[in-house]
Amino acid sequence: MTIVWGKQKDKWNEADKREQGETSAAEGGQSVSAGISGALKYLPSEEGPGMSVEGGAAGTSVSKHVYVTLTGLPLTMEFEWPFRRSTAGADFWFLHATVRLEGAQGLQAPVAVNMSATVREVFSSLEPKETQGPIINAVRKEVDRRQLEFVRSGKLVPLQFSSRHYDFKRKQWAFGKATEETVRAFLERKIYWQTKLVGGDVWVGDDIEAQYLQTTTDHLAQVANQMAGEGLVKLERRWATALPALMARAEEFEAAMQAAVGELEKKHAFERG
Numbered sequence: 001m002t003i004v005w006g007k008q009k010d011k012w013n014e015a016d017k018r019e020q021g022e023t024s025a026a027e028g029g030q031s032v033s034a035g036i037s038g039a040l041k042y043l044p045s046e047e048g049p050g051m052s053v054e055g056g057a058a059g060t061s062v063s064k065h066v067y068v069t070l071t072g073l074p075l076t077m078e079f080e081w082p083f084r085r086s087t088a089g090a091d092f093w094f095l096h097a098t099v100r101l102e103g104a105q106g107l108q109a110p111v112a113v114n115m116s117a118t119v120r121e122v123f124s125s126l127e128p129k130e131t132q133g134p135i136i137n138a139v140r141k142e143v144d145r146r147q148l149e150f151v152r153s154g155k156l157v158p159l160q161f162s163s164r165h166y167d168f169k170r171k172q173w174a175f176g177k178a179t180e181e182t183v184r185a186f187l188e189r190k191i192y193w194q195t196k197l198v199g200g201d202v203w204v205g206d207d208i209e210a211q212y213l214q215t216t217t218d219h220l221a222q223v224a225n226q227m228a229g230e231g232l233v234k235l236e237r238r239w240a241t242a243l244p245a246l247m248a249r250a251e252e253f254e255a256a257m258q259a260a261v262g263e264l265e266k267k268h269a270f271e272r273g
Contacts, residue, residue: 072256
């Protein structure tokens, strides 16, 4: 997946505008929701996509779900379904999304997820229940690589959802195998941020999280059980409740977030010259 910023992004936008005028936001850098009746918006959750219909009947409301990156950044994501096929001559499908950096005073990254024809063949359909997990993890991986910049306002950015994250030999998504230490740190941060920002119990048997770490939900449950044995969480049927011993480490988790934000800002400031 490649993120295009600055001058390269402007070239991409201008080329699209010349080919198709102002017909597609993902291809021209404008907002798509104003021009499409009944666009579906939802925040992803561990129980599957809850949806509300813009310009139509109200759908199921869902609570905010926090997706933590390996560098410790708490993200929430909102998608505008469905995927739409490009009309600019290139063979790809696009989906708009807003990625928010929680606890960072309004920092966000509006993106257009552009799915290549090669990756499209991997899916039997483009329905959210099949595509949302790999998309969420591809976005997180680009944040890990410091390819996505968070700003308080900004134009839509093209984000290429390509075969870079798919292992065709094994026929599975591949976002990088996490070490045992990384999985432990990830779960601690996940439970901390979900508890602080949303509250309630935290589901640790999430298939999307297991895919991101290239592990299994059973393994996540085993690590969470270790944490329970150390008095950090209470675990019941893969639902974790943060205990005071974990929440008392707020300074550690928030320092990791600030360090990751600093690295992101430094990289993009350098690229802007």
